[in-house]
Amino acid sequence: MAETVALLGGGVIGGGWAARFVLNGFDVRLYDPDPDAERTVAAMVDNARRAYRRLTLAPLPAEGALTLVATPEEAVQDVSFVQESAPEREELKRGLLAAASRAAVPDAIFASSTSGLLPTRLQAAMTHPERFTVAHPFNPVYLLPLVELCGGERTVPETIERAADVYRGLGMRPLIVRTEVDAFVADRLLEALWREALWLVAEDVATVAEVDDAIRFGAGLRWASMGSFLSYRIAGGEAGMRHFMEQFGPALELPWTKLTAVPELTDELLDKIVAQSDAQAGGRSIGELERVRDDCLVSVIHGLRSHDQGAGAVLAAYERALFAAAPAAPAAEDDAPLRLHTAVVQPEWIDYNGHAHESRYLQMFGDATDALLRHVGVDLDGGSSYFTVETHLSHVGEARAGERLGVTTQLLGHDEKRLHVFHSLHRSDDGALVATAEQMLLHVDTRAGRASAAAPELLERIARITGVHAALPRPERAGRAVSLAPRARR
Amino acid sequence: MAETVALLGGGVIGGGWAARFVLNGFDVRLYDPDPDAERTVAAMVDNARRAYRRLTLAPLPAEGALTLVATPEEAVQDVSFVQESAPEREELKRGLLAAASRAAVPDAIFASSTSGLLPTRLQAAMTHPERFTVAHPFNPVYLLPLVELCGGERTVPETIERAADVYRGLGMRPLIVRTEVDAFVADRLLEALWREALWLVAEDVATVAEVDDAIRFGAGLRWASMGSFLSYRIAGGEAGMRHFMEQFGPALELPWTKLTAVPELTDELLDKIVAQSDAQAGGRSIGELERVRDDCLVSVIHGLRSHDQGAGAVLAAYERALFAAAPAAPAAEDDAPLRLHTAVVQPEWIDYNGHAHESRYLQMFGDATDALLRHVGVDLDGGSSYFTVETHLSHVGEARAGERLGVTTQLLGHDEKRLHVFHSLHRSDDGALVATAEQMLLHVDTRAGRASAAAPELLERIARITGVHAALPRPERAGRAVSLAPRARR
Numbered sequence: 001m002a003e004t005v006a007l008l009g010g011g012v013i014g015g016g017w018a019a020r021f022v023l024n025g026f027d028v029r030l031y032d033p034d035p036d037a038e039r040t041v042a043a044m045v046d047n048a049r050r051a052y053r054r055l056t057l058a059p060l061p062a063e064g065a066l067t068l069v070a071t072p073e074e075a076v077q078d079v080s081f082v083q084e085s086a087p088e089r090e091e092l093k094r095g096l097l098a099a100a101s102r103a104a105v106p107d108a109i110f111a112s113s114t115s116g117l118l119p120t121r122l123q124a125a126m127t128h129p130e131r132f133t134v135a136h137p138f139n140p141v142y143l144l145p146l147v148e149l150c151g152g153e154r155t156v157p158e159t160i161e162r163a164a165d166v167y168r169g170l171g172m173r174p175l176i177v178r179t180e181v182d183a184f185v186a187d188r189l190l191e192a193l194w195r196e197a198l199w200l201v202a203e204d205v206a207t208v209a210e211v212d213d214a215i216r217f218g219a220g221l222r223w224a225s226m227g228s229f230l231s232y233r234i235a236g237g238e239a240g241m242r243h244f245m246e247q248f249g250p251a252l253e254l255p256w257t258k259l260t261a262v263p264e265l266t267d268e269l270l271d272k273i274v275a276q277s278d279a280q281a282g283g284r285s286i287g288e289l290e291r292v293r294d295d296c297l298v299s300v301i302h303g304l305r306s307h308d309q310g311a312g313a314v315l316a317a318y319e320r321a322l323f324a325a326a327p328a329a330p331a332a333e334d335d336a337p338l339r340l341h342t343a344v345v346q347p348e349w350i351d352y353n354g355h356a357h358e359s360r361y362l363q364m365f366g367d368a369t370d371a372l373l374r375h376v377g378v379d380l381d382g383g384s385s386y387f388t389v390e391t392h393l394s395h396v397g398e399a400r401a402g403e404r405l406g407v408t409t410q411l412l413g414h415d416e417k418r419l420h421v422f423h424s425l426h427r428s429d430d431g432a433l434v435a436t437a438e439q440m441l442l443h444v445d446t447r448a449g450r451a452s453a454a455a456p457e458l459l460e461r462i463a464r465i466t467g468v469h470a471a472l473p474r475p476e477r478a479g480r481a482v483s484l485a486p487r488a489r490r
Numbered sequence: 491m492a493e494t495v496a497l498l499g500g501g502v503i504g505g506g507w508a509a510r511f512v513l514n515g516f517d518v519r520l521y522d523p524d525p526d527a528e529r530t531v532a533a534m535v536d537n538a539r540r541a542y543r544r545l546t547l548a549p550l551p552a553e554g555a556l557t558l559v560a561t562p563e564e565a566v567q568d569v570s571f572v573q574e575s576a577p578e579r580e581e582l583k584r585g586l587l588a589a590a591s592r593a594a595v596p597d598a599i600f601a602s603s604t605s606g607l608l609p610t611r612l613q614a615a616m617t618h619p620e621r622f623t624v625a626h627p628f629n630p631v632y633l634l635p636l637v638e639l640c641g642g643e644r645t646v647p648e649t650i651e652r653a654a655d656v657y658r659g660l661g662m663r664p665l666i667v668r669t670e671v672d673a674f675v676a677d678r679l680l681e682a683l684w685r686e687a688l689w690l691v692a693e694d695v696a697t698v699a700e701v702d703d704a705i706r707f708g709a710g711l712r713w714a715s716m717g718s719f720l721s722y723r724i725a726g727g728e729a730g731m732r733h734f735m736e737q738f739g740p741a742l743e744l745p746w747t748k749l750t751a752v753p754e755l756t757d758e759l760l761d762k763i764v765a766q767s768d769a770q771a772g773g774r775s776i777g778e779l780e781r782v783r784d785d786c787l788v789s790v791i792h793g794l795r796s797h798d799q800g801a802g803a804v805l806a807a808y809e810r811a812l813f814a815a816a817p818a819a820p821a822a823e824d825d826a827p828l829r830l831h832t833a834v835v836q837p838e839w840i841d842y843n844g845h846a847h848e849s850r851y852l853q854m855f856g857d858a859t860d861a862l863l864r865h866v867g868v869d870l871d872g873g874s875s876y877f878t879v880e881t882h883l884s885h886v887g888e889a890r891a892g893e894r895l896g897v898t899t900q901l902l903g904h905d906e907k908r909l910h911v912f913h914s915l916h917r918s919d920d921g922a923l924v925a926t927a928e929q930m931l932l933h934v935d936t937r938a939g940r941a942s943a944a945a946p947e948l949l950e951r952i953a954r955i956t957g958v959h960a961a962l963p964r965p966e967r968a969g970r971a972v973s974l975a976p977r978a979r980r
Contacts, residue, residue: 418974
C-alpha cells in the first residue's frame with residue numbers, strides 16, 4: 001500500500017511538492033484554505049507529470065492519489081511525514097505547525113518549505129519540536145533537485161537524516177545547512193543577485209530582458225553545472241585558486257565593492273518592471289512559459305547526465321534506484337511476443353520532416369534489446385554481453401512527439417554465439433505498427449574482447465523462449481532485403 | 491584569403507579569443523610580453539578545438555593561423571579589428587590602446603575585454619577614439635556566447651554595430667549596454683552573488699563546495715535558460731508579475747535587505763578558501779576540470795538548442811549561417827562514391843559496451859543521407875523530401891569516442907519515387923570499414939503529406955549520378971537479409 005504524506009499549503013511550492021510526491025507513488029493528503037486549491041493543485045500535478053515523463057523513462061512506482069482535506073489536523077492524521085508550504089508569515093507558520101503537531105503522531109517529521117524564516121522560531125510552539133526541520137525547495141519543485149535542510153536549536157540530528165532520506169527517494173539533493181542564518185545559503189545568493197538586478201532596472205542601466213540575457217547567455221550556462229568557486233578555480237588556470245583570489249587586489253575589487261545599496265520598491269519601479277516583464281513575455285501565457293522552462297530544464301539535466309555531473313548525476317542515481325526497485329518482468333509472458341520496453345517520443349527526437357529521426361527508432365529498438373538481455377539474464381557485470389552485428393529496419397508509420405510507443409519482441413532463432421530477434425514498435429494508443437527491426441546479435445566476452453559462446457544456463461533460457469516463440473506466426477517483414485524489385489506478398 | 495585580426499594579451503581571456511577567431515577562420519596576430527605565451531595560447535587553442543568540434547558539426551571555415559608577434563604595433567598593422575585583453579589595470583590598458591591606435595589604420599575597431607573599467611577613460615588617449623568599444627566576454631570565451639558591448643563618450647554608434655556584427659559571425663550574442671557603469675550589467679550580477687558567497691564562507695555558514703552545490707542543484711539550472719525576471723514571472727503564476735513583486739512587502743524583503751557588508755579578504759579567509767577549493771577539486775587538475783566544464787557547457791547548449799532557447803538558439807542561428815556559407819560539394823566527385831559527410835564520435839554516444847550506441851551509427855548515416863539530398867538538390871523548403879522506408883545496417887567494426895569517421899555513398903538505383911543508396915562508414919585515420927547502411931528512400935510531397943514522384947529535373951540529376959555509379963563495383967553487403975543460415979561468399 002502506498003505511504004501517505006501530508007502537505008499543508010497548495011500554492012506554487014505546495015503544488016510542486018504534491019506533484020513530486022504523487023509521481024513518486026505517495027498518496028498525498030493536502031490542506032489549503034483556498035476553495036480553488038483542488039483545481040489549481042490538480043493542474044500543477046498534470047503539468048508536472050508532463051515534465052516528469054520527459055525527465056525519466058525509468059520505472060516509476062504507480063502514481064499516488066491526491067486528496068484535499070478540510071483541516072490541517074485531518075491532513076496530518078497518522079502520517080509519518082508533513083511538508084508545510086504556507087505563506088511566508090512567521091506567525092501564520094508558527095500557529096499552523098503548532099496546531100498540526102498536536103494532531104500528528106509524535107515521531108512524524110515536520111518539514112517547512114520556508115525560504116528564509118528561522119527554524120528555532122518556527123518550531124517554538126510545536127509539540128515534539130525535535131522532529132522539525134526547514135526543507136527549502138526551489139521552483140519548479142518537481143524538477144530542481146536542491147532542498148536545503150536546516151534544523152533549529154531543538155531539532156535532533158536524526159530528524160535531518162530521516163528527512164534527507166525521504167528527499168533522496170524523490171530524486172532530490174539535500175544540502176544540509178549547519179548554521180541558522182536568514183535565507184540559508186541558496187536564497188542569500190539568489191537575493192544578492194536579485195537586489196542588484198532590481199537596482200539595474202531602477203537606474204535604467206538595463207531592462208528586465210537585458211538583465212536576463214546577461215545571465216542566460218553567459219554565467220548562467222556555467223552555473224547549471226558548476227558554482228562560482230569551481231568556475232573561478234578553472235579561470236585562475238594552473239596558477240591556482242590562491243593566485244586567482246589574490247587578484248582581488250586594487251583592480252578586481254572595484255566592481256565587487258561598488259555594488260549599490262538596496263533599491264526602494266517604489267510604485268514607479270513596480271510599474272516599470274511590470275511593463276518590461278510584459279514586453280519580455282511577448283504575450284506568452286504563464287502556462288506556455290512554464291512549458292518552455294520545464295522543457296529546457298529537462299534537456300539541461302539530461303545534458304549533465306551524459307557527463308554524470310551535477311543535477312545529471314542526481315538523476316542518474318535516482319534512476320538506478322528506480323530500476324533496482326522495479327519488479328522483474330513476469331516470465332509467464334514468454335508464450336507471446338515479449339513486451340519489455342515502452343517509450344514516449346521526446347520532442348527533441350523530431351527532425352525537420354516533423355517526425356522522429358530514423359536513428360531514434362533504432363534507439364528504442366536498442367533499448368528493447370537491452371531489456372531483452374536483462375530479461376534472459378545476461379550477466380553484463382560478469383563480462384557477458386551481446387553486440388548487434390546486423391539490423392534491418394522497416395518504417396511503416398511515423399512517430400510524433402509525445403506519443404507513447406511499445407516494443408514487442410519475438411526470438412526467431414539462436415545458436416551458441418548468435419541470437420536472432422524481431423522487434424515490432426506499436427503506438428500504444430491504437431496499436432498501430434510504426435516500425436520493425438530484425439536483428440542479429442553476437443555474444444561477446446567483454447573481458448576478453450571477442451565473440452564467444454554464451455554460458456550454458458543462458459543458452460538454456462534463450463532456447464526455452466525461442467522454442468515457445470517458434471509457435472508464433474513468423475513476422476511478415478522477417479528475412480527482408482532492401483530491393484527495388486517488386487516483392488512477392490508472403 | 492583569411493582576414494587577420496590583432497589580439498593584445500594572451501591570458502585566459504586573450505587565449506579564448508585566439509581560439510574563437512582561429513576556429514572561425516581568422517588569422518590571428520597576437521602580442522603578449524610573456525615569453526611563455528606562444529606555448530600557453532597554443533594549448534588553449536587545442537583545448538578549445540576539442541570543445542568546438544563537439545559543439546558543432548556545421549561546416550566551419552578552414553582554421554586560421556596563429557602568429558605571435560613582438561610588439562603591439564606589429565600586431566595591429568593593417569588589420570581592421572583589434573581585441574585588447576591585457577590585465578585589468580587602467581593605466582596599462584590606456585597606454586597599450588593609445589600606442590596601438592597610433593600604429594593601426596584609422597578605422598580599425600578597437601575592442602577591450604575589460605570586465606569593469608569605463609570605456610570613456612580607456613579611450614581617452616587613443617587616436618580615433620570613436621572606433622573604441624568595450625567588448626566584455628565570459629570564460630570560456632570559445633563556448634559562452636555573451637559579449638557585452640559598451641561605448642564611451644567619444645564612441646560612435648557605427649563602432650558598436652560593426653563590432654556586434656563581428657561577434658555574431660563568431661557565433662556570439664552581443665548585449666549592448668547603453669549606460670557606462672562600473673562592471674556593466676553581467677559582472678554586477680556575478681559580483682553581487684560572489685560577494686555573498688565570500689561572506690558565507692568567511693562566516694563558516696557554508697564551504698565553497700556547499701555554496702557551489704546551492705547554485706548548481708537549484709537556481710543555476712534555471713539560469714542556463716532563463717534569467718531571474720522571467721523565472722519569477724512564472725513563479726508568480728497566473729496572478730502576474732505585479733502580484734509577485736508586491737509580495738516583496740514585509741515578509742519577502744527580509745532576506746533581500748539583510749545581505750551583509752563586503753567581507754574583508756583577510757589572509758585567514760584566503761587560506762580557508764584555498765584549502766576548501768583544493769578539497770572540492772579532489773585532486774583533479776585544472777585541465778581535467780576544464781574538460782568537465784566544457785563538456786557540460788556543450789551538452790547544456792545542445793539541450794537548449796533542441797528547444798531553440800537561449801544559447802541554444804544562438805548556436806542554431808550560427809550553424810544556419812555556417813551551412814549557408816559552406817561551398818557546395820563539388821559535382822566532379824560523382825564518378826566515385828560520394829564523400830558528403832564526416833563526423834567525430836562524441837563521448838556521450840558511447841554506451842555501456844564501450845563503443846558508440848547502435849543508434850548513433852544510423853544517426854551518422856541519416857546525416858549522410860541529408861547531405862546527399864542537399865547534394866542532388868532536393869528542394870526541402872519547397873515541399874519535396876525523401877523519407878527512409880527501409881535500412882539494412884551491418885556492423886563491421888566499433889566506433890570509439892573521439893574518432894573521426896567519414897561516409898561514402900553509392901547510388902544503387904532509383905525510380906520515380908524511390909532512391910536506393912548504399913553508405914559505408916570508414917575510420918578516417920586508417921580507412922577501416924566500421925559499418926554499412928543500405929537504404930530505400932521514398933520521395934514525399936511534404937505539403938500534401940504523401941509519397942509522390944520526384945520533379946523531373948531532380949530525377950535527371952539522380953539518374954546522372956546513378957548512371958555513373960553503376961560502373962562502380964557493387965558493395966559486398968548490398969542486398970543482404972538477416973539470417974542464421976550460412977551465407978555463400980559473393
